[in-house]
Amino acid sequence: MSRLRLAYFTPLSPLRTALADHSEGLLPLIAQEADVDIFIDEGYSPSNPRIVEYLNIYPYREFSRRAADYDLPVYVMGDDLTYHDYMHDFMRDYPGVVVLHDTEFQHYFIQRTWARGDMAAYQAELEWAYGPSLANAVMTVARAGQIDRVRGLFPLVERLVEWSRGVIVYNEFARYDLMKRCPGARVRALKYHFYLPEGFPAEVDVDGLRQRWSIENQFIIGTFGLFIPDKRIDVCLRAFKRFLAVRPDARYMLIGQNSPYYDVPGMIRNYGLEEYVTLTGWMDALEFTQHLCLPDIVIHLRYPHIGGTLYTPLRLLGLGRPTILSDIEILMEFPEGCCVKIAPDEYEEETLFTMLCYLAEHPDLCQKMGENARQFIQEYHNVARIARQHVEFFEEVVASPSKPSPQPPFHFWDDQLVRESAAILARWGVSDADEDLLQPIAAAIAALS
């Protein structure tokens, strides 16, 4: 059987997105089983030597000319127009597999339409996905600047799924949610692969890193990534401030980039923590990953989320770091023995503070958790196996008809009857799990046809 020929649309380093890091870890292994060409946006030169040396990289404008050379385009998508705008029209015109790192795309579509002065286009997207009456209600909310309150229920992912021939997501909750919205779609949930960037040392010089930041003899708490409101840094800072009374030698490292929409430096000043908290700024993938080994305890909260699996926690667990995570759907698949999970409820700060104190007093527990985490990641997030699963899904999509087969054909009135029955049952509070109730109803409907 000839090798699959893939056209891969993805951001690459040095672009400051975790998706570049993710793709660069996976593509060399996918390229062992399929022929891969990469199509990138204009305005930068890819910097990862492993990618540049071994794979063909083309500007995206060349794709239309080359499209017939490929069996399948693959589009790596995230909720940030900056890195994914160039793929948009190709997803529509050359349907392929969409790799959804997020499952909410409100910000993406707002940036693409309204932020460019085209509010009508944004409304049109809402109407296409949700119908006119819901679209009008969402527009009221969006005009008031409060779209974040409803973005989870109106993710605007439906268009991207509709265009696709197949979708890959990276957690089961995302798959479940997408299937609810787009029942006819072909959606596969795979796992994020664990890998370390090229050049990652066998032993990280943690003492050297501590020296660099002048924190040699301190007890270090760390949080990583892009600091946005969902990371709940305000909660972390308040808990840390209380923790200082227990461990005056503690320091808090915020390792990553601050978002202009979230005033973390201002928060640090307001809490009087300038001497105890360091905000490092952006780092490249290699330096960032080495810093994951720096803290004694890591906090990685996220609420609300936008459906995508979080990449940094995966690396933290794979490196055996004691990590406190939010207890949310997208992290369900990480067992609690590998990390600590806290609910994003009204007790969140208190729980976080209590867990910091407990873990600080029980280094043996931290060590055991770290060992468990390393073992778990090794077993379930193996990069070679996951790359193979990607290729298998691509092959399955290529071998299938252009779109997944629709629902079994019904006569119109059968379909209508099912829909209306479902609406009444749902209004009565019946759920899809009430099998005993639904079975005889389904039999009665089938008997009528």
Next chain:
Amino acid sequence: MTTETDIATEEVASVLRQLKQEIRRQHLRDEMECAVGVVAALIQAREVSQVNPHQPIAWPHWPEGIWPKIVALLQKVVRRLLRWYIDPLIAEQNRFNSAIVTALDALAQENARLRDEVRMLAVRQMDIATAQEPYRIRE
């Protein structure tokens, strides 16, 4: 050989699948309508929550005729003379309105959080955790 019973069973299974799917979609749609309806209503409530004590009189145009103009002028004078009494009442009403809208907003946010918690509990029932037991830490 496929029997009539097999076909009938397959049809029922097919209807059942579609019924479940439609129920899930309907529940999702109900949740969407409720959530956005609450937020949209709150926004509209906040927009009208502040009462303006200075209602327009003979503005932007004076009424036609001399007597309507005289009446309008008298109303303007009375309005100014009663400001000492009306403005504190309006201010108190506005404080109450703001407090109510803030309370409703807090309830809406709590409702949204509870909805997320219910979703989380439903997801737990799905049992999608990869493997828990081998990693449990026991004292």
